[in-house]
Structures are given as structure tokens and as C-alpha cells.
Amino acid sequence: TAIRQLLVEAVHKRLMGERQFGFMLSGGLDSSLIAALATQQLIASGRSLPIAFSVGFSDSADLENAKIVANYLRIPHKVLVINPQQCIEIIPEVIYALETFDPLVVRCGIPHFILCRYISNNSNVKVLLSGEGADELFGSYNYMQRAPTALLLHQEVLRRLKLLHQYDVLRCDRCTSPHGLEIRVPFLDKKFVSFISRLQPSFKLISGKIEKFILRKTFKDLLPPKVLWRSKEGFSEALGKMDIGELLEKTAELLISDIKFDERKKLFPFQTPETKEEFWYRSLFEQKFEINKLERNLIHTKVYRSAAWQQNKNNNFEESNSLSESSGDEGKENKNLIGNLKNNKLNIPNEVKGHIRRRSTGSIKL
Structure with a gap:
């Protein structure tokens, strides 16, 4: 053919x-x-x-x-x-x-x-x-x-x-x-x-x-x-059975306080983060690239992928690579991992933790 x-x-x-x-x-x-x-x-x-x-x-x-x-x-x-x-x-x-x-x-x-x-x-x-x-x-x-x-x-x-x-x-x-x-x-x-x-x-x-x-x-x-x-x-x-999306979401939840996340529009007026995970990535992004206010308007990122038939439903698009919910033993495995994270048993790099601390008042200390 x-x-x-x-x-x-x-x-x-x-x-x-x-x-x-x-x-x-x-x-x-x-x-x-x-x-x-x-x-x-x-x-x-x-x-x-x-x-x-x-x-x-x-x-x-x-x-x-x-x-x-x-x-x-x-x-x-x-x-x-x-x-x-x-x-x-x-x-x-x-x-x-x-x-x-x-x-x-x-x-x-x-x-x-x-x-x-x-x-x-x-x-x-x-x-x-x-x-x-x-x-x-x-x-x-x-x-x-x-x-x-x-x-x-x-x-x-x-x-x-x-x-x-x-x-x-x-x-x-x-x-x-x-x-x-x-x-x-x-x-x-x-x-x-x-x-x-x-x-x-x-x-x-x-x-x-x-x-x-x-x-x-x-x-x-x-x-x-x-x-x-x-x-x-x-x-x-x-x-694997462990949902990497859930892992990253939970990690961001621990790193970014509610107080700091509420300031996201003030900190990032352009392409404001919608989730704590995105806030985390955005903070690291701006730390790496030292972007000023003018250059910030030239960033081509955050691809919105909602299809035409979905846009009328809600603003939270249904992602093509959406990650499945964990259950049973898989869910327990994820919870154990998050527990280790809270107890500082996972080695979160200082580069990841430190920048969040500098920008965030009231963040969880890891």
C-alpha cells in the first residue's frame, strides 16, 4: 500500500x-x-x-x-x-x-x-x-x-x-x-x-x-x-506502575506553600502558572535563564492542547498524555514514596529546594 x-x-x-x-x-x-x-x-x-x-x-x-x-x-x-x-x-x-x-x-x-x-x-x-x-x-x-x-x-x-x-x-x-x-x-x-x-x-x-x-x-x-x-x-x-505525574505533583505540593502559590499572578503576570507543579518548574526556569520583564513576553512555552470540542466545557484541558490514577498496591507505593519525601529520606537537590525557599515565604523545609 x-x-x-x-x-x-x-x-x-x-x-x-x-x-x-x-x-x-x-x-x-x-x-x-x-x-x-x-x-x-x-x-x-x-x-x-x-x-x-x-x-x-x-x-x-x-x-x-x-x-x-x-x-x-x-x-x-x-x-x-x-x-x-x-x-x-x-x-x-x-x-x-x-x-x-x-x-x-x-x-x-x-x-x-x-x-x-x-x-x-x-x-x-x-x-x-x-x-x-x-x-x-x-x-x-x-x-x-x-x-x-x-x-x-x-x-x-x-x-x-x-x-x-x-x-x-x-x-x-x-x-x-x-x-x-x-x-x-x-x-x-x-x-x-x-x-x-x-x-x-x-x-x-x-x-x-x-x-x-x-x-x-x-x-x-x-x-x-x-x-x-x-x-x-x-x-x-x-x-512503571508508579505514576510519575502524581510523584511530581506531590513533590510540588510540598515545595510550594499555599501562601506563595496565591501570589503567582504577582510573581508571574505573564503565562501565570496554573498548578504548583508548573509554579515549581517556572521558578527553576527563571532561575536558569535570568529573564527580565521584557524578555518574559517572548517566551514560547506552555502549550495549550485543548481541542475545539473541549474548550466550551472548561478551561482545564483534557491532556493527550494524561496520567492514570493509582490504586491498590500502586497507590500504596506512591504514598510510601511521598512519606519518604516528607521525612527527607529522598535527596532533593539543594538547587531545587534552595530556589523555592528564596522565593517562597512559608514553604515546607526539606
Whole structure:
């Protein structure tokens, strides 16, 4: 089919050069499909096998799926297991690299940044292939699949594509480049984007079918069924049973007092933080970049992603990468972690704590 031919060509164009190639393999459909296509072509041309890299908490379901894909493709696979404390400690560096305080971009940037550092320090890989862009192109985010009509979904797809440089593409570029890596994204090939954008919107919103059904069906011979027909999970969400979003929200709740948060409009009159997590990131952002009042008006960040059909409901947009609520043992694990945080058993960097103290009267002392 045309979809298959165009994506194969898109991958081929991004395999130019003699450097060692690698994959950011999350275990989801998009990264797995790119890995499968690229591996086929590299083997056919007699070049070195690519190396797959994955990151997650020790209980991550995605790590297991990534292993399945790597074994299926018979390629080397390096897994980096991280913990919540590492995620908290690296936030100042991530914000500095990303140059944004958008909560969702920062959340997803944390594991991405950690993995890129690992790849740079532990391999000879210099060029990475990734699956970014497919969710926007095929309208596969959960909220998109709840669009009232196929036409509204199509309009949202076009809107999200226009904003890609402000979140996922920005994250990819700025997490890799500080570590001397280059990332290439076949799904955002111009010809492929043009063709998929012209498809009938109804092909992307099929009642009773899994998201990206047309893409899965086109490449059903390339991946094991468990991966091929697995529903989408957000990059940060799938780190493990522990909800990284809840961890960061709770940490921000402890770092930012209610008194200080009530002053947010005075402190940040432009793009005022809406949550304590965002207040935390914004404080670190301005500490890093020493932005004055004039320059503050030129910041391009905080991407609002509410679709047209959602804007009339409320101002709190329904996020495409929204994180699931924890329950049962997972919830207990999160509570234990937050308890350790309150008791100062987690090592929160002085850079994170100190700046909040300087700006915040009445903040919790950690």
C-alpha cells in the first residue's frame, strides 16, 4: 500500500551515513514499527545491527514489551532502570535543556534526558530513530479518539501537527543534542505527513477499532501480535506502575506553600502558572535563564492542547498524555514514596529546594 511504501522510504532516507544507529524503543507500536523497518533495511544492506535502548522503572510493562520487540528483531537491547529519586534530582537540568516549563513536556523529558545521557556514555551510537509524530498524524491520543465527528478530529490533527515543534519535537531535539546525539523521526517525513493528512478523516476514527488501526493493519506482518495490537500509553505514564505525574505533583505540593502559590499572578503576570507543579518548574526556569520583564513576553512555552470540542466545557484541558490514577498496591507505593519525601529520606537537590525557599515565604523545609 501507499502507506507502507512511503514509510519504508522515510526510514530509508534516515539511514544515510555510516555511524552506528540506535532506537528509542518504548515497547509501543510507533517506536517498535520504526525499529522493525530500520532493522530490515540495515540487515539487507549488510550494515551493523542497530542497538535498542529503553528506560523505565523496575516494574514497567513497557520494558517487558520492548524486550519482546528486541528479541523478535534479534537486535542488541540495553535497558536503563531508573527510580523516582533520579527523576526529581534531574529536573533542573531537564528544564535548562528543554528551555520550557510546560509540565507535560518536562514530565516526558525527564526519562528521555536520562536515557540520552546513558546512551552517550555507554555506547558508540550517535544517531537515533524514534517514533514521534505518529500519534498526531493518526489522531490516536485518547481525547482525539473521543472526537464527536471525524471532521473535528481532522481539524485537531492539523492543529497538533502545527504545534509539534513546541512539545514532542522540542523534547526530542533538546534531550539528545546536549549529549552529542542526533535523532531522526521517519513519521514526520514530508511526503508521509502529506499523504496521511489527506486521508479520509473517517479512516482515523473507526468505531469499535483500536487507535491507528489502519497503520497496524498495514504492518501486521512486522511485529508480534502482543505489541502490534497493544493500546497506546504515554511515554512518561508507562515508566512503571508508579505514576510519575502524581510523584511530581506531590513533590510540588510540598515545595510550594499555599501562601506563595496565591501570589503567582504577582510573581508571574505573564503565562501565570496554573498548578504548583508548573509554579515549581517556572521558578527553576527563571532561575536558569535570568529573564527580565521584557524578555518574559517572548517566551514560547506552555502549550495549550485543548481541542475545539473541549474548550466550551472548561478551561482545564483534557491532556493527550494524561496520567492514570493509582490504586491498590500502586497507590500504596506512591504514598510510601511521598512519606519518604516528607521525612527527607529522598535527596532533593539543594538547587531545587534552595530556589523555592528564596522565593517562597512559608514553604515546607526539606
